[in-house]
Amino acid sequence: MVHMGGAALPPLSRAAIEIATRHRNVTIIGSAIPENAVLEAIEQVGAGRVCFGSDTPFFMMHVRLAMYRALVLGGNILRVLGFYRSEGR
Numbered sequence: 001m002v003h004m005g006g007a008a009l010p011p012l013s014r015a016a017i018e019i020a021t022r023h024r025n026v027t028i029i030g031s032a033i034p035e036n037a038v039l040e041a042i043e044q045v046g047a048g049r050v051c052f053g054s055d056t057p058f059f060m061m062h063v064r065l066a067m068y069r070a071l072v073l074g075g076n077i078l079r080v081l082g083f084y085r086s087e088g089r
Helices: 013-022 035-045 061-071 076-080
Strands: none
Touching (some): 035 061
């Protein structure tokens, strides 16, 4: 679920997290979403179901990447798409 359901006003992140908690096949991509909502998603559905999203060029990718590294970053999107990250790469 890109943008955690949509980067809108009012925010849809709570609804997206609720849907993801009910449906294990939903993975959240937090592009253009505030860090507190991404952190809430990690706490509610687990780090394995939250993927990096930069929303470049609207956000600076290096800043968003640093935020995700601070919260969680892994091969989640590779797993969702059926690819697997090799160790050491």
